[in-house]
Amino acid sequence: MTGGLSEFHEELRAVARKIVGRPPSALGGLEPQILDWGALADAGLLGLEVPEGLGGAGATFAEVAVVLHELGRAPGVGPYLGSTVLATAALLLSDPGPARDELLAELAVGTKMATLVLDARTTRWDGPTFSVAPTANGATVAGRAEWVLDAAGADRLLCPAQGASGPVLVEVANTGDGLVVEDRPLADGTRRVGSVAAEGSPVLAGWPLPPGAVDDLVDLAATAVACDSLGLMEAMLEATVAFAKVRHQFGRPIGSFQAVQHACADMLVTVEVSRALVAQAVDAVASDTPAEERRASVSRAKSHVGAAAVEVCGKAVQLHGGIGYTWESGIHAYLKRATLNRALFGSPIEHRRRLVRALPGSPPC
Amino acid sequence: MQVPGSTLLSPEHREFRVICRKFVDERVRPFVSEAEESRTFPPHLWRQLADAGLLGLGFPEGLGGSGGDVRSVAILSEELARASGGIAITPLVSSYMAAPHLVRFGTPAQQERYLRPVLAGEQVAAIAVSEPGAGSDVAGIALRAHADGDGYRLKGTKLFITNGGIADVVIVAAKTGDGDGHRSITTFIVEQGQAGFTVGRPLQKMGWHASDTRELIFDDCYVPGERVLGERGRGFYQIMTAFQAERVVLAAMAVGLADASLEAATIYARERTAFGRPISTLQAVRHAVARMKTQTEAARLLTYHAAALIDAGEDASEEVAMAKLFAAQAANEVVDQAVQVFGGAGYLEEVPVAMHYRDARALRIAGGTDEIQLEILSKRIGL
Numbered sequence: 099m100t101g102g103l104s105e106f107h108e109e110l111r112a113v114a115r116k117i118v119g120r121p122p123s124a125l126g127g128l129e130p131q132i133l134d135w136g137a138l139a140d141a142g143l144l145g146l147e148v149p150e151g152l153g154g155a156g157a158t159f160a161e162v163a164v165v166l167h168e169l170g171r172a173p174g175v176g177p178y179l180g181s182t183v184l185a186t187a188a189l190l191l192s193d194p195g196p197a198r199d200e201l202l203a204e205l206a207v208g209t210k211m212a213t214l215v216l217d218a219r220t221t222r223w224d225g226p227t228f229s230v231a232p233t234a235n236g237a238t239v240a241g242r243a244e245w246v247l248d249a250a251g252a253d254r255l256l257c258p259a260q261g262a263s264g265p266v267l268v269e270v271a272n273t274g275d276g277l278v279v280e281d282r283p284l285a286d287g288t289r290r291v292g293s294v295a296a297e298g299s300p301v302l303a304g305w306p307l308p309p310g311a312v313d314d315l316v317d318l319a320a321t322a323v324a325c326d327s328l329g330l331m332e333a334m335l336e337a338t339v340a341f342a343k344v345r346h347q348f349g350r351p352i353g354s355f356q357a358v359q360h361a362c363a364d365m366l367v368t369v370e371v372s373r374a375l376v377a378q379a380v381d382a383v384a385s386d387t388p389a390e391e392r393r394a395s396v397s398r399a400k401s402h403v404g405a406a407a408v409e410v411c412g413k414a415v416q417l418h419g420g421i422g423y424t425w426e427s428g429i430h431a432y433l434k435r436a437t438l439n440r441a442l443f444g445s446p447i448e449h450r451r452r453l454v455r456a457l458p459g460s461p462p463c
Numbered sequence: 464m465q466v467p468g469s470t471l472l473s474p475e476h477r478e479f480r481v482i483c484r485k486f487v488d489e490r491v492r493p494f495v496s497e498a499e500e501s502r503t504f505p506p507h508l509w510r511q512l513a514d515a516g517l518l519g520l521g522f523p524e525g526l527g528g529s530g531g532d533v534r535s536v537a538i539l540s541e542e543l544a545r546a547s548g549g550i551a552i553t554p555l556v557s558s559y560m561a562a563p564h565l566v567r568f569g570t571p572a573q574q575e576r577y578l579r580p581v582l583a584g585e586q587v588a589a590i591a592v593s594e595p596g597a598g599s600d601v602a603g604i605a606l607r608a609h610a611d612g613d614g615y616r617l618k619g620t621k622l623f624i625t626n627g628g629i630a631d632v633v634i635v636a637a638k639t640g641d642g643d644g645h646r647s648i649t650t651f652i653v654e655q656g657q658a659g660f661t662v663g664r665p666l667q668k669m670g671w672h673a674s675d676t677r678e679l680i681f682d683d684c685y686v687p688g689e690r691v692l693g694e695r696g697r698g699f700y701q702i703m704t705a706f707q708a709e710r711v712v713l714a715a716m717a718v719g720l721a722d723a724s725l726e727a728a729t730i731y732a733r734e735r736t737a738f739g740r741p742i743s744t745l746q747a748v749r750h751a752v753a754r755m756k757t758q759t760e761a762a763r764l765l766t767y768h769a770a771a772l773i774d775a776g777e778d779a780s781e782e783v784a785m786a787k788l789f790a791a792q793a794a795n796e797v798v799d800q801a802v803q804v805f806g807g808a809g810y811l812e813e814v815p816v817a818m819h820y821r822d823a824r825a826l827r828i829a830g831g832t833d834e835i836q837l838e839i840l841s842k843r844i845g846l
């Protein structure tokens with residue numbers, strides 16, 4: 099990475115941390131923290147990838163990854179992944195035009211939120227579950243999807259759908275016109291998923307989907323989740339080391355016990371390995387890396403980091419003792435989010451399968 | 464019904480398991496979701512548990528006990544936890560973690576007044592040792608009991624006390640001397656609602672949602688001399704003695720949670736298809752379930768072994784520590800793997816494995832952390 103870029107990233111990190119940063123104990127309340135969407139918009143963090151001409155920063159996924167990492171360090175409720183990351187990326191894959199540009203511009207300043215209607219349990223796209231039908235003065239869309247991130251709060255839904263001449267991405271308003279969006283309660287209170295059912299909802303705009311586009315978006319989503327998990331682990335490591343220094347039992351800091359020291363050392367190793375894998379995946383997604391190589395990087399990162407974050411957050415609970423098990427410490431929120439992250443856009447098993455399948459001459463599995 | 468761990472159990476134990484399972488299926492399961500959501504133990508269950516003889520296992524009949532032994536308590540713990548850790552821990556703390564102090568160290572008058580109603584399901588008991596500054600380090604507690612006339616005045620705070628808000632009687636550990644905690648702790652019987660004794664709001668926890676956990680505040684709370692429980696200055700040893708059966712209960716709860724998750728994952732793996740076939744045909748999944756079964760069974764055997772040694776009147780410190788350590792860790796691995804087998808569905812609030820996942824975590828902390836069990840073992844090994 100060039101010096102200039104890393105300096106820019108440090109600055110971006112500081113800006114993001116100033117807005118979302120808080121200690122884990124801030125998540126100790128009954129209600130999850132809500133992201134300050136206005137502040138994120140004002141700082142330009144909602145439009146990092148949006149072209150400058152449309153009010154964005156014209157940056158890349160490498161910059162978005164910096165923010166995702168910070169959001170993992172201090173999770174809060176807000177459609178950053180669904181709207182800012184996925185919907186924006188989907189629109190950027192579509193042909194420019196007034197409808198696309200207008201929505202991108204609104205996403206960048208936070209006046210609208212959108213989401214990509216894609217099952218968040220997907221590792222490989224099986225084709226559209228929606229289809230478009232022409233009408234006298236336009237088109238409507240029908241179909242259903244489960245586990246759509248940030249669906250309920252989105253103003254616009256972007257559905258990959260089967261069109262007359264191939265897959266298209268269509269824009270639908272989340273206004274109830276032939277559309278039912280339902281939130282599903284999750285053990286993790288900081289993320290929202292919902293089901294989307296459309297029955298003849300009017301299509302506002304549509305774009306042809308280039309081949310492989312949705313699979314690229316799934317890779318991007320998996321990498322985004324890995325960035326988040328890395329942030330979770332890093333925050334848990336820091337909080338645990340700080341706690342081990344001040345918590346005394348048997349007349350000395352618990353950090354003086356080798357069991358605690360070694361557990362912290364294991365956490366550090368896990369975090370650093372994850373950091374390297376995530377950096378590689380982010381780089382692959384943000385640059386023009388050939389698809390096969392990029393997929394392998396993403397799978398390496400997601401398969402490792404998904405499980406590693408659960409392990410590190412679990413160690414944090416353990417090393418905090420009883421307080422780690424109560425909500426006051428906020429640690430539980432990290433463990434729950436890490437567990438959900440592990441299942442999003444490919445579990446470790448699925449990503450390992452994908453890695454194995456990519457090996458030359460590997461048997462089907 | 465398949466009978467696990469049979470070599471260490473008698474035919475009576477196996478019959479008793481059938482009774483427990485039936486009780487849990489019919490009387491407990493229907494109330495689990497409501498109890499989890501409202502974060503309250505269903506109060507009507509106390510009477511039913513008592514009538515079924517499940518609150519007095521292993522205690523003399525003269526004191527209101529109902530026969531059985533430590534293995535029976537382990538079986539009950541296992542079966543209750545299969546339905547819900549939060550519901551399970553509530554009567555288990557009352558009867559098998561708090562009440563044993565009264566059985567072992569109580570005077571006949573104390574037993575008549577406090578123990579009998581607890582075993583009859585009319586009253587609830589709690590045991591209060593941990594404090595904000597002392598959890599693993601029991602000898603490091605700071606709550607003081609100052610002599611005052613014929614009795615004592617308690618001052619200080621307890622933390623993480625299970626049943627704290629619903630208990631009628633609380634066994635409280637306090638320092639009665641200035642010396643080393645090992646020789647200066649005494650336990651007291653405190654009644655709910657007594658002047659100078661208040662409870663905080665229920666603590667919100669990751670799991671065990673149906674269980675009530677609180678901070679207890681003692682502000683010059685007067686306790687008459689006849690409510691000293693056991694011997695003055697011997698509290699630390701009394702607590703350590705009681706830990707034996709308590710840890711068997713926690714280990715057995717771990718076995719129950721693991722067993723329920725294993726069962727759920729097995730059914731799900733058979734039913735769920737992916738890539739056109741049941742996921743149970745994938746080795747990554749079938750081997751995971753096979754490993755879960757092995758871990759559950761190993762935890763069960765260690766737990767029964769520890770319980771059987773106690774039943775035989777032998778010193779089981781090492782076996783208890785190993786059972787508590789291994790079972791709690793195994794349960795956490797098994798429930799985690801179950802969530803994994805369920806995929807996204809394992810993460811939905813309404814799915815039992817999601818609840819078991821949250822509940823299992825407590826078992827590696829409460830009743831002595833993993834690290835403390837390892838310390839006990841290291842010392843016993845002679846390191």
Ligand SMILES: Cc1cc2nc3c(=O)[nH]c(=O)nc-3n(C[C@H](O)[C@H](O)[C@H](O)COP(=O)(O)OP(=O)(O)OC[C@H]3O[C@@H](n4cnc5c(N)ncnc54)[C@H](O)[C@@H]3O)c2cc1C
Pocket residue numbers: 345346347348352355356357358416417418419420421423556590591592593595596597598599600622623624625626668671676825828829830831832833834835838
């Ligand atoms: C759900 C729940 C219910 C509970 N119910 C009760 C109850 O009814 N009554 C009651 O009295 N208590 C209860 N407890 C408290 C429980 O016993 C303590 O939480 C537990 O003993 C750990 O103490 P702590 O929380 O103070 O952690 P600490 O002792 O502060 O430990 C923090 C970390 O340091 C580690 N550590 C500490 N000492 C050492 C050492 N020497 N070597 C290596 N590592 C060490 C610990 O293992 C842990 O990982 C409950 C706790 C929970 C979570």
